């Protein structure tokens with residue numbers, strides 16, 4: 001469920017008409033709904049109650065500081081994968097005690113930043129990383145709380161580029177080697193083992209792969225406890241998928257996921273951490289664009305938009321589907337025709353949809369990409385020297401620009417011409 005509905009013939013974000021925002025900020029732009037973000041966060045906390053738990057929002061899916069503040073104020077923790085994301089979480093007022101540091105290649109500098117600023121736990125992904133963290137923590141005279149990310153070798157049955165839990169992926173340590181790695185962790189100075197971490201991929205549409213992974217984590221918990229380790233937290237990662245189309249089968253709900261977690265892991269007396277990104281942010285955002293031209297091609301017609309692959313790369317990168325709807329509600333039974341919906345970038349990959357049935361749109365009409373809140377703005381680039389597009393947050397009848405469009409002067413001033421040239 002989201003809060004983007006037609007009202008009086010125009011698509012609204014909560015109580016604000018999209019054309020009103022478009023007139024104020026210009027297209028293209030991202031718009032997020034505070035009510036939808038809040039609702040999705042709450043679904044997860046409710047799903048895990050009464051187990052002790054912390055829902056750590058995966059910042060990489062949507063990292064605007066205003067969004068992080070909104071979620072942080074509700075009590076959310078944050079899952080960060082870089083020093084930059086750590087800084088964002090802190091800038092949003094989230095205490096270090098609610099920040100989990102994930103990622104396969106944390107640098108010593110990033111470790112130092114988090115140890116000095118406060119951190120709930122590092123999810124360590126390899127032995128060399130564990131040794132580096134031990135050195136950094138020891139040099140600072142502190143103790144780093146760690147969980148080791150194990151790779152359970154389960155098939156997440158999702159897009160290959162976002163599956164992370166098979167043994168051939170670069171993530172985590174093989175679960176079969178966990179005893180050895182935890183034994184080393186216990187020996188190294190400056191580290192304190194607090195739990196186990198697992199994350200098997202993104203946009204999962206079934207519970208079975210999660211359950212297979214968590215069953216292995218439950219067994220591992222018992223084994224490691226038997227070997228003398230304190231396992232008090234289980235970080236289960238993120239990855240629950242969202243419906244990108246209205247028609248296809250709906251992925252499991254957070255409540256189903258929570259029930260499974262309680263069944264598989266509830267008896268272990270651990271605090272549960274989860275790291276959802278997409279399910280909180282995905283359906284909380286739209287990308288709004290204008291039609292620049294309607295071009296009649298050879299046997300196909302093109303809708304050329306002012307948004308492009310640099311603004312929303314998911315279709316080009318993952319063959320992802322986004323529903324694209326007109327901002328002005330078409331009257332019932334109005335005609336449609338197939339269009340290729342494309343952006344202006346000089347790449348054939350800059351195609352959002354092929355042969356998509358769309359109402360008959362004209363130059364200047366607004367369209368909205370649904371489910372664009374996750375992995376949208378955060379993956380944007382300035383390819384083709386197209387400025388990063390603004391982000392807008394709506395709450396009730398308020399809206400505000402939470403990241404402004406940079407001016408061309410700002411963009412050009414980032415480049416320097418060497419004096420010797």
Ligand SMILES: *Cc1c(COP(=O)(O)O)cnc(C)c1O
Pocket residue numbers: 058060061079102103199201202203237238239240275276277278279374
């Ligand atoms: C990407 C990622 C997440 C979030 O994944 P979603 O599919 O957006 O829920 C959580 N944890 C880790 C370690 C990740 O890499």
